[in-house]
């Protein structure tokens with residue numbers, strides 16, 4: 696057990712060597728038993744993501760969960776272009792590097808998981824709560840103690856059972872908060888007192904219809920257009936650094 700505890704510590708430290716990364720570990724069975732797997736999703740979201748599907752490694756029992764700071768002044772991380780966002784691409788690379796590190800230094804196999812649950816990913820907010828990276832706030836987003844909701848999540852499946860990180864206690868940033876996040880929603884997605892997925896989808900579909908000029912040019916000199924997804928419920932949240 697001591698060996699696994701030490702390995703978990705080293706892995707988290709290795710991940711957090713990277714600026715803007717917080718990491719934790721959650722047990723697969725806890726994540727798969729989380730509220731998102733029980734919730735019935737309403738509204739259809741058509742995704743253009745290009746990440747491929749994966750099959751899980753045998754004996755994959757725990758997840759390294761990563762939260763990457765996504766500050767307001769780095770909008771490019773969320774720009775969707777050619778099948779993914781810059782932030783997702785960056786996190787996929789970090790996940791690959793950590794998987795290789797784990798195998799070469801400790802002989803433990805790891806499998807970086809894709810963004811989509813349907814392609815072999817997991818519900819990442821549940822995973823992040825269970826890995827001690829934050830709590831789910833009134834805006835329905837993971838709130839990290841340092842960066843608030845302005846983080847992007849990712850996970851790496853690991854063989855064996857590393858001990859889970861402790862979920863956070865005494866972190867309750869929404870307590871007594873007047874919830875500017877909810878008032879800021881351009882689609883009033885919280886008007887019934889809880890998050891409405893169909894209303895939120897309406898806004899993101901509108902974003903998709905109106906791509907913005909990224910300021911970059913393609914090989915032929917034409918402007919590269921990107922989708923900038925709405926982040927109002929993130930930006931208005933007073934928790935953490937902007």
Ligand code: B12
Pocket residue numbers: 729730731734735736740773810811812816817818819820821822824825831834835836837838843844845846847848849890892895896899924925926928929
């Ligand atoms: C599909 C999807 C969407 C869809 C549908 C969203 C939805 N919530 O249904 C659309 C396109 C509308 C969308 C919108 C957005 N998304 Co989105 N989305 C996803 C995706 C792929 C799956 C989410 C999902 O379907 N959840 C299932 C539904 C049924 O549950 P839910 O509404 O999320 O609510 C559950 C949780 O809150 C959880 N929960 C609540 N309390 C607690 C307490 C505990 C203890 C636990 C364990 C769990 C838990 O239980 C709820 C269900 O009962 C995830 C990535 C992933 N693989 O997880 C990103 C993800 C959730 N999205 C993200 C973001 C940032 C956004 C947007 C801000 C848009 C943007 N700029 O990217 C908005 C914000 C919407 C909001 N306020 O919730 C981030 C969230 C980061 C964070 N800090 O939390 C994620 C993790 C992706 C990422 N790149 O990191 N998204």
